[in-house]
Amino acid sequence: MASFKENIQESFLGLSEAVQETWADFAQFLREAWPLLLGLLFILMGIWWYADPPPPRHVSLATGSAGGSYEALGKKYVQFFAKKGVTLELVSTNGAQENLDRLIDRHDPVQAAFVQAGVAHPKTIKGIQTLGAISYDPIWFFYRGPEVKQSDFEVVNGRSKFFAQKTISVGVEGSGTHAQAMRILNVSGLDRDLKFVYLPGKQAVKAVQAGEIDGAFIVDEFEAPNVQALLNDPNIHLVTFKRAAAFAKLIPYMHILDVPEGSFSLQRNYPSTDTTMLATTTNLLIDDRMHPAIQFLFLEAAREINGKGSFFAKRGDFPSFQDSLLPESPVAVHYEKNKYPLLATYFPFWLAELINRLVFIFLPFCAIAYPLLQSLPSFRTRRMYSKISRLYGILKTYEQDLLMNFSPERREEYLKKLDLLEYETLKLKVSQRLSGE
Structure with a gap:
């Protein structure tokens, strides 16, 4: 039976791994969805500017x-x-x-x-x-x-x-x-x-x-x-x-x-x-x-x-x-x-007003945009499967070429192609759920 200390260590280790996996998944999500996020942000900023313009000088x-x-x-x-x-x-x-x-x-x-x-x-x-x-x-x-x-x-x-x-x-x-x-x-x-x-x-x-x-x-x-x-x-x-x-x-x-x-x-x-x-x-x-x-x-x-x-x-x-x-x-x-407002106590008027207005755009953005994008039908899954399928397609082409047109003299060329494909595969980052693919 494990000691109390070992149980605590295992719990913290599990929590740390869960946090790291979640962060890695979020970072991957940002790398994949940043064009959509940026477009959504510009739309929200435009609405914000029109609905709540900055104070006059x-x-x-x-x-x-x-x-x-x-x-x-x-x-x-x-x-x-x-x-x-x-x-x-x-x-x-x-x-x-x-x-x-x-x-x-x-x-x-x-x-x-x-x-x-x-x-x-x-x-x-x-x-x-x-x-x-x-x-x-x-x-x-x-x-x-x-x-x-x-x-x-x-x-x-x-x-x-x-x-x-x-x-x-x-x-x-x-x-x-x-x-x-x-x-x-x-x-x-x-x-x-x-x-x-x-x-x-x-x-x-x-x-x-x-x-x-x-x-x-x-x-x-x-x-x-x-x-x-x-x-x-x-x-x-x-x-x-x-x-x-x-x-x-x-x-x-x-x-x-x-x-x-x-x-x-x-x-x-x-x-x-x-x-x-x-x-x-x-x-x-x-x-x-x-x-x-x-x-x-x-x-x-x-x-x-x-x-x-x-x-x-x-x-x-x-x-x-x-x-x-x-x-x-x-x-x-x-x-x-x-x-x-509390911000005006610690910041100049214009900076406090800017922060106050930005809060009203970024908080809804963070609270709504991320869950919304994650819930889009097969958005991330399609992108990841597309990347994996492309690699499998290249591998299938190599396989057909070897079966139909194998030549011992081209052995080094085949190995270089496989090394390049392996390198591209190692660079590919997918979510934990699809890592087995």
């Missing part, structure tokens, strides 16, 4: 008016994309409505845009998807003059004690500021009790500081120059939304921001009490035909740039996918659950 992003905060944000995205080898072109526009119009236009080169939530009407928008919200946009309502009591802002039957017949800037028509201001005024019932002017941000700041108008809506981040200019002006005050919770109920995309006493200025103790503000969000909208790899790049840029903490947002709050009014991109849904 140039992308256009609509921001907003030149010199605005969206343009400043866009420049940060440009730097991020440049590190990944992609050129991001910023396109200045007149505001959110133009951004939407350009995204909807299937012939416009703009593929992405910053648009405030609430500007788009989901039922009328087609061909646009969202990559989520990337920041808060507080709604600031500044007024000029002495600071008044909160009760003076209350609206009764569409009239306000303080703002009756006052002139208010509600932003340029088509801009995000105009959309948010009019929505709030409509819900409040104040849209018939005020005089409206439609000034861009910088002009509105100058006009309210100069006393040319009584108030101005500005929808922008806390750090924006226009917002800071009015917050630091002692003659300008901020309307706080006492009924912020009610606005948030009536306007689904609105958020409530808590502002502790003295947060804007400890020296002035401004605001003088804990207050609440309303805010919308900036959404990153895309043409739904955008390449998935570029979408991942935008999402990663949003995480790196907008995911940092700010005055109103905590670190990691953005990008956010909780309150989107437009259809979410499937890439954004995947990103929310899985974050960026």
Whole structure:
């Protein structure tokens, strides 16, 4: 009876021989079927290239008016994309409505845009998807003059004690500021009790500081120059939304921001009490035909740039996918659950994308092509039998020649022919199953 050690050795020897035979058979298969495999690979590569073309190296992003905060944000995205080898072109526009119009236009080169939530009407928008919200946009309502009591802002039957017949800037028509201001005024019932002017941000700041108008809506981040200019002006005050919770109920995309006493200025103790503000969000909208790899790049840029903490947002709050009014991109849904593909952590963007795309062609190729070719009816058997039959045919010819025309003087010639046939036979490689033939 063999010892345990001998049994182990025999098992490993058998396994090693089986692996060697399988590998030899596979190598022989490649030598025989490589033209067919190569043809199949070219077909699959063509399908792959057509169905999933490589990501573009140039992308256009609509921001907003030149010199605005969206343009400043866009420049940060440009730097991020440049590190990944992609050129991001910023396109200045007149505001959110133009951004939407350009995204909807299937012939416009703009593929992405910053648009405030609430500007788009989901039922009328087609061909646009969202990559989520990337920041808060507080709604600031500044007024000029002495600071008044909160009760003076209350609206009764569409009239306000303080703002009756006052002139208010509600932003340029088509801009995000105009959309948010009019929505709030409509819900409040104040849209018939005020005089409206439609000034861009910088002009509105100058006009309210100069006393040319009584108030101005500005929808922008806390750090924006226009917002800071009015917050630091002692003659300008901020309307706080006492009924912020009610606005948030009536306007689904609105958020409530808590502002502790003295947060804007400890020296002035401004605001003088804990207050609440309303805010919308900036959404990153895309043409739904955008390449998935570029979408991942935008999402990663949003995480790196907008995911940092700010005055109103905590670190990691953005990008956010909780309150989107437009259809979410499937890439954004995947990103929310899985974050960026693992390969991008270790390889440059283009190399990671190439590897990722190649995996999707080679894995199906290896999983399907090899078993398929092996299962082709008598493909390999016919080729091997053909080789063996050719040798037997040559041998049969020699045999007939010897029987019919044997000559002792040609003995050396016969031996040379047999040696050559033996050499060709030794070079012939067949599968283990047919080696006996």
